[in-house]
Structures are given as C-alpha cells and as structure tokens.
Amino acid sequence: MIDVNRKGEVWVFAEQHNGQLEDTPIELMSKARHLADKLGVKLAVVLLGDGIKDLAVKLMHCGADKVYVAENPLLRAYQTNSYAKVMYDLIHKHKPQIVLYGATIAGRDLAPRIASASKAGLTADCTDLQIGDHTTVKDKKVHKNLLFQIRPAFGGNIVATIINHDRWPQMATVREGVMMMPEPDETRKGQIIEEQVQLAEHDLPLEILQEHKRAKKVDLKAARIIVAGGAGVGSKDNFRLVWDLANCLGGAPAATRAAVDLGFIDHDHQVGQTGTTVRPSLYIAVGVSGAIQHQAGMSHSQKIVAINNDPDAPIFGLAHYKILGDLNEVVPMMIKSIREKS
Amino acid sequence: MAYNCVVLVKQVPDTKSITGEAMNDDGTVKRSALPAIFNPEDLNALELALQIKEKFGGHITVITMGLPAASAVLRDSLFRGADEAILLTDRRCAASDTLATSYILSCAVKRIDYDVVLCGRQAIDGDTAQVGPQLAEKLGVTQITYVEELLELDGKTITARRNIGNGWQQVKAELPVLLTVTGDANEPRVAAAKRMMKYKNACTPFEVAQRIKAENPDAVEAEIKELVANRCSKLAESGSLIKQLDLDIIEADLAWCGQSGSPTKVHRIQSVVLAAKESKQIEPNEQAISEMIHDLIDDKIIA
Numbered sequence: 207m208i209d210v211n212r213k214g215e216v217w218v219f220a221e222q223h224n225g226q227l228e229d230t231p232i233e234l235m236s237k238a239r240h241l242a243d244k245l246g247v248k249l250a251v252v253l254l255g256d257g258i259k260d261l262a263v264k265l266m267h268c269g270a271d272k273v274y275v276a277e278n279p280l281l282r283a284y285q286t287n288s289y290a291k292v293m294y295d296l297i298h299k300h301k302p303q304i305v306l307y308g309a310t311i312a313g314r315d316l317a318p319r320i321a322s323a324s325k326a327g328l329t330a331d332c333t334d335l336q337i338g339d340h341t342t343v344k345d346k347k348v349h350k351n352l353l354f355q356i357r358p359a360f361g362g363n364i365v366a367t368i369i370n371h372d373r374w375p376q377m378a379t380v381r382e383g384v385m386m387m388p389e390p391d392e393t394r395k396g397q398i399i400e401e402q403v404q405l406a407e408h409d410l411p412l413e414i415l416q417e418h419k420r421a422k423k424v425d426l427k428a429a430r431i432i433v434a435g436g437a438g439v440g441s442k443d444n445f446r447l448v449w450d451l452a453n454c455l456g457g458a459p460a461a462t463r464a465a466v467d468l469g470f471i472d473h474d475h476q477v478g479q480t481g482t483t484v485r486p487s488l489y490i491a492v493g494v495s496g497a498i499q500h501q502a503g504m505s506h507s508q509k510i511v512a513i514n515n516d517p518d519a520p521i522f523g524l525a526h527y528k529i530l531g532d533l534n535e536v537v538p539m540m541i542k543s544i545r546e547k548s
Numbered sequence: 549m550a551y552n553c554v555v556l557v558k559q560v561p562d563t564k565s566i567t568g569e570a571m572n573d574d575g576t577v578k579r580s581a582l583p584a585i586f587n588p589e590d591l592n593a594l595e596l597a598l599q600i601k602e603k604f605g606g607h608i609t610v611i612t613m614g615l616p617a618a619s620a621v622l623r624d625s626l627f628r629g630a631d632e633a634i635l636l637t638d639r640r641c642a643a644s645d646t647l648a649t650s651y652i653l654s655c656a657v658k659r660i661d662y663d664v665v666l667c668g669r670q671a672i673d674g675d676t677a678q679v680g681p682q683l684a685e686k687l688g689v690t691q692i693t694y695v696e697e698l699l700e701l702d703g704k705t706i707t708a709r710r711n712i713g714n715g716w717q718q719v720k721a722e723l724p725v726l727l728t729v730t731g732d733a734n735e736p737r738v739a740a741a742k743r744m745m746k747y748k749n750a751c752t753p754f755e756v757a758q759r760i761k762a763e764n765p766d767a768v769e770a771e772i773k774e775l776v777a778n779r780c781s782k783l784a785e786s787g788s789l790i791k792q793l794d795l796d797i798i799e800a801d802l803a804w805c806g807q808s809g810s811p812t813k814v815h816r817i818q819s820v821v822l823a824a825k826e827s828k829q830i831e832p833n834e835q836a837i838s839e840m841i842h843d844l845i846d847d848k849i850i851a
Contacts, residue, residue: 286681286691311713315693318678322650322685327811330646330676340815354815360673361563365818373811411690412719415707419715431850455850479675488849498820509849511840522827527840531832543838547845 207325207373212351214303214375215272216242219293220253220265221312223284227261229387229427230308232268234380236388237335238306239269244337245351248272250302254292256282259398266396268388273396274300278403280410284312288409290319296401297324302375304353306335309379317379327370329355329378333502340369352376362479362498383427383483384506423474424458426482431457431490434477434504437464438493438514438533445470447537448492454544457488462500478503490540493533496521513537549703550605551663551723553597556653556683557590557610557625559618560673586621589668591736593729596698597666598629598737604701606663607631611656613641613649616754622790626747627739635752638794640806646674648809650682655798657687664706665726669694680728690721693728750788753780 208214218238221228231251242249250272251265262273276292297305297320305320307313309331321328334356340349353376355368370376426432433455435448445465452459461471463478477484479499489507494500496512496519504510505524512525513533522528529536561582597608610625612618613636622633636656644652657665665687670677677693684691692708696716700707707720711730751759753776760775761767767775783789795805803809830836844850 286693290685311694311711314677315681315691318646318681319685319691321647321678322682325647325811327645327647328678329812330674330678338815340813355812358820359675360561361675363563363820365820366814367816367818368812369815370811371813412692412721414717414719416718417712417715418717419712422714488844501820509844509847526827527830528827529830529832529837529840536832536837539832539834539837540841543834543841544850546838547841 208298208301208375210372210374211301211303212245213247214301215248215250216245217297217302217305217375218249218251218270219305219307219313219316220251220261220273221284221308221310222253222255222258222261223312225255225258225261227264228308228310228312230310230313230380230382231306232265233383233385233387234306234308235265235268235270237380237385238304239388241304241335241337241353242271245303247303250274250300252276252293252296254281254289259400262396262398264390267390267392267394269391269394271396272399274399274401276401276403278405280405281403283414284316285410285412285414286315286319287411288405289316290323291405291409292403293320294323295404297375305375305377307377307379309381313379317377321377324375326373326375326377327368329357329368329370332357332378332380333365333384335378335380340371342371353378358479358502362502381483383485386485423472424460426458426460426475426477426484429458429484429486431455431488432460432477432484432486432504432507433457433490433492434460434462434494435465435470435492436462436494436500437468438495438516439465439470440493442468442470444534447533451490451492451537451541454541455488457486457490460484462494462497464497491521491525492537494521495519496523550607551600551701552606552661553600553608554657554660554662554665555590555594555597555608555610555625555630556657556665556667556679557594557612557621558587558668558671559584559612559614559621560587560671561585563672584617584620586624587668587671587673589670589729589731590621591668592731592733593666593668593727594625594628594630595734595736596695596727596729597664599734600664600698600701601629609634609660609662611636611653613637613653613656616752619752619755619790622752623747623750624739626750627744628737629740629743632791633750634791634793635754636793636798637754640795640802643807643810644805645810645812646676646678646682647811648805650679650686651804651809652795652798652800653679653683654686655795655800656793657683659798663723665689665724667726667728669728669730677728680726684726687724687726690725691728692719692721692725695727695729696733747788749783750790751783752790752792754792756780756783
C-alpha cells in the first residue's frame with residue numbers, strides 16, 4: 207500500500223510474450239495518456255522481460271513519456287510470482303497513483319497478486335476509465351481527481367463506477383478490445399529508465415514444461431464488417447448463410463455464445479462478454495436475440511443491422527436497421543442485392 | 549499418498565436469468581428477486597477435488613463465506629461428495645471487496661491442514677477472477693490459474709495443464725498450491741441419492757436455532773440454548789453438522805475485513821440501457837433490402 211500521492215505517475219503494464227507486445231495494453235495507451243494529461247502527470251509504461259528494450263520506442267510512439275525497463279533472464283517467460291515481485295518493488299519505489307493492466311489471461315493472473323501484496327484496490331475488467339470527484343458518505347469529504355473505474359457487473363446488467371480514495375495505487379484491469387488502438391506518432395520521444403531487478407530462483411516456483419499456442423482462426427477485432435449468427439440460425443448447415451453473407455461483404459463471420467455452444471462455429475468467432483469485444487463499421491446480427499452479454503461485445507459497432515423473426519428480440523433495441531422477417535429469406539436477398547451493386 | 553483439499557465455493561444470484569423485474573428503479577439489482585445458485589465454476593473446482601480424492605484418497609473441506617442461507621451450497625457439496633462443510637458468516641463481512649474477502653478466507657483456510665486449495669476461476673455475479681490469486685498471495689502459496697486438467701500429483705509436486713487463451717501450458721509446482729479451475733475442466737457430477745439421504749438434515753447451528761425457536765415458541769433463552777446444543781451434538785455425531793465460523797473464531801483482524809478492509813468502493817451504479825440513436829424498420833422484401841444496402845454503400849459503411 208502506498209499513500210495518496212497526487213504527483214504520482216499513471217502507469218501501464220506493457221505485457222509482452224517472446225518479444226511481442228500484447229494488444230490490450232497498447233489499446234489502453236490513448237486512454238491512459240488522456241488520464242495523465244488531465245492529472246498533469248507523466249504517463250509511464252513498465253516493460254518486463256529479457257532482451258525486450260527495443261519495444262520501448264514503440265511504446266513511446268504510442269504515448270508513453272517514460273518507459274521503465276526491467277530486463278533479466280529470470281523474466282524471460284511470464285510467471286506470476288517473479289513478475290508480481292518486480293512490479294511490487296517498482297510500485298513501492300516510484301509510487302504511481304494509477305496502475306493499469308490489460309485484462310488478458312496474464313493480466314488477470316498478475317494484477318490481483320500485486321494488489322494483494324500491496325493491500326491496494328483493484329477493479330477487474332473495466333470498460334472505461336475517467337477522472338472525477340467522489341464525496342464519501344460518512345464525512346462528506348470530497349476526494350478530487352480520482353480514477354473512475356467503470357465496469358459491467360451482474361452479467362452485464364448493470365454498470366458500476368468504482369473508486370479507491372485511500373489505499374493507493376488505484377489499479378484496474380481493462381477489457382480487451384474496448385478501447386481504440388492509438389495511432390503511433392513516430393516523432394514522439396520519451397525517456398528510458400533501466401531498473402535493476404532483485405530475483406532469486408524461489409521467485410520462480412513454476413516449471414513450465416510445455417506450451418502450445420495456436421493462431422486464432424479469425425481476427426474479429428480487425429474486421430470492418432462482421433456478420434454474426436445466433437441460435438436462431440438453427441443448425442450448423444444453415445450457418446452457411448452467415449459465412450456466405452460475410453464472404454460477399456469481405457467481412458468476418460461471428461457468433462453468439464449460444465451458437466458456439468450449439469456447435470455451429472468455433473469459439474474463436476464468439477462475440478460478447480466471454481468472447482471478443484468488437485467495434486466494426488457494420489455489424490449484421492442474424493437470428494441473434496441480443497442477450498445483454500452479447501450486447502456488451504458489439505454495442506459500439508457503428509451501424510447495426512438486425513434480422514429476426516421475433517419482434518420482441520432485444521437486439522432490435524440497438525439496431526439501426528431492423529428487419530422483422532425470416533432470416534432464410536432475408537439473408538439470400540441481401541446477398542443478391544450486394545452482388546448486384548458491386 | 550492422500551491429499552487434503554480445501555474447496556472455496558460461493559452462492560451467487562443467477563445473473564443469466566435476470567429480467568426487468570429483478571432491477572430496482574435506481575438501476576441496482578434486487579438480489580432477492582434472483583434465484584441463488586452454486587457458482588458454476590466452483591462446481592468444477594469441487595469436481596476436481598473429488599477426482600483427486602477418488603484417485604489418491606484424502607479429505608475434502610468445502611468453505612463458503614456468505615449469508616446464513618449460503619448453507620444451501622454446502623449441503624449440495626456434501627451431497628456431491630465433500631467430507632466436511634464450513635460456513636463463514638458474520639455481519640462484519642458485509643461490503644467486503646475482493647481484497648477483504650481474500651483476507652477473511654485466508655484466515656479460515658490457514659486453520660486447516662491442506663495440500664491443494666481449489667477455487668472456481670470466477671463467480672458469475674462479479675466476474676472478477678481476483679479472489680483466487682489474492683488468496684494464494686495471502687496464503688503464500690503458488691497459484692496455478694485457469695486449470696483445465698490435472699496431469700499428475702506425486703506427493704511433492706503437481707502438474708497441470710492451464711488454458712492460456714490462445715493455447716495451453718503445462719506447468720509443475722511444489723505443493724501446496726492454489727488452483728483456479730475453469731468450466732472446461734470437467735463435467736461436475738450430480739448429487740448422489742445415497743448421500744442426499746444421508747445429509748438431508750445437514751445444517752448449521754444458526755439453522756438449528758431457527759428451527760428450535762419455531763418448534764418451541766414459548767421457551768426461554770436458556771432452554772433454547774440447551775436444546776440447540778443437544779441437537780447440534782447429535783448432528784455432529786452423524787457428520788451432518790455444518791460448522792459455522794465467524795470473524796472472532798478465525799481471529800481475523802477487523803481492520804482488514806468488510807468496509808474498512810476494502811479499498812474499492814462503489815461510486816455509482818447504473819442500469820444498462822443500450823439503444824440506437826435512430827433506427828429504421830426495413831420490410832423483408834427485395835426492394836426494401838436493396839434500398840438499405842444502397843444506404844450503407846452511400847454512407848461508405850460497405851465498400
């Protein structure tokens with residue numbers, strides 16, 4: 207735990223594996239830049255690993271004023287304890303006021319361990335961050351310029367704004383795909399600070415015997431157009447309609463959790479709270495009822511077209527174009543119309 | 549070699565079946581309007597513990613922190629095969645965030661001799677996945693998160709396969725460890741009829757007291773106390789007494805419990821109302837659809 211420290215920097219944990227930066231912390235950078243500017247403090251990024259110093263330049267292009275680099279052979283592969291120890295030491299040395307992590311597999315493994323050791327607060331899976339004031343109920347004291355940690359809760363049915371006014375740093379993990387990748391500015395410069403790391407063998411209690419990574423079957427986050435099918439599509443065979451419509455638009459096929467659970471398509475294609483969060487220009491929802499968990503993953507789409515034969519389907523609540531009808535008739539009509547125009 | 553497992557479970561509102569009626573006008577959730585269920589991934593954690601016990605022997609203790617009514621998930625755990633159930637309940641636990649919760653749980657777990665602590669990856673009411681790693685830190689044990697499969701236990705070490713999102717990783721660690729278990733790890737068994745018969749009367753001292761008071765509305769406090777003590781010791785003999793702990797018994801430092809132990813506070817809650825700013829109804833015929841496609845091309849949404 208560190209004390210409330212108004213001069214403290216805003217930090218982002220720059221997660222990398224094998225010299226490859228994860229997307230989520232980078233997505234965070236434009237928001238973090240905004241928070242730091244609002245507070246009038248520096249934005250710093252913490253980069254841990256081995257032989258990864260070159261990544262610092264890219265992080266400066268994405269908005270970092272400072273990059274703390276801790277290189278050590280013992281940090282080559284991510285492990286909870288070793289990374290948590292180094293982060294803990296750096297946090298207590300430099301006393302940042304805010305520390306942000308991507309809510310990735312590693313981020314959600316690491317951040318709570320650091321929070322527990324630091325006896326600091328941590329909010330999981332934020333979808334937005336802002337700076338604002340909070341008045342404590344008991345003593346009516348106003349705490350200015352706190353980090354508003356905004357996240358869905360109760361399966362996405364409510365949005366809670368969480369604050370942490372006394373035990374700092376204020377920490378949060380941020381959902382993948384909810385913030386926009388910053389445009390790198392190659393003229394941006396910053397400061398690289400090399401940090402010495404104190405680690406021993408016992409800080410690496412895990413022996414990593416084997417690791418297998420596979421490429422994702424589809425990159426939904428990069429898709430400009432997404433055609434998503436729900437349980438309403440009816441069968442794996444009929445899901446061909448979704449693929450066909452996606453293909454003729456040059457888009458990516460996607461699905462709801464229900465459609466994935468029914469085996470219509472692979473989990474890599476799933477959009478929603480337990481899948482990918484997307485923000486394409488066009489989202490076509492085919493036979494998707496629009497459960498709140500699904501909406502959480504696609505509500506930021508620029509234009510939404512919904513095709514459903516149920517007039518009460520919640521998806522119609524956020525669609526720009528509502529087509530009440532049989533998807534088996536409507537989708538072929540759409541394909542025909544698109545082919546005629548292109 | 550046998551292994552002692554501690555499984556941490558939580559009773560949660562079934563967030564999957566939330567309807568409009570479960571929301572208050574101010575956007576908060578009426579917990580009472582939602583069915584309370586066994587947190588799904590905690591069932592996977594319990595199943596993994598049961599598999600360890602079947603293969604190697606040992607003892608399974610299930611702990612939950614919650615309201616007195618959370619004893620339902622403990623009874624369910626006994627039906628499925630747990631050896632011992634503990635309810636940790638105390639008004640002073642209210643408003644605990646994940647940090648305070650993990651501290652309180654650590655005080656309870658430290659009193660038990662364990663080799664493996666198992667938790668579900670996350671609970672469906674908060675979806676934070678924080679309590680597992682925080683508890684591991686408080687206990688000072690190695691954490692293995694997102695466990696999909698237990699590969700080996702050899703007395704000193706554990707080998708497990710964990711899901712790393714776009715693949716998997718096989719890791720080995722010395723015992724004791726804390727595992728967080730995913731929904732893909734196994735298919736939780738259902739309650740066994742025989743065990744349901746055996747434990748159908750299992751309850752906590754709190755529930756015993758409630759029943760005795762209802763049965764003896766005119767009894768004075770001293771009498772009730774004695775009746776409760778008698779009934780509890782009978783239940784304990786048959787293994788049907790669910791142990792009940794409070795913060796004093798586990799010697800928790802109150803400064804780290806409940807509101808005072810929780811750095812995170814709720815500033816505001818809003819209900820989610822997503823709506824398109826403007827929307828058009830399109831008739832399901834060729835002409836209307838063709839016009840819509842035309843609009844989308846004009847708006848440069850479709851190239």
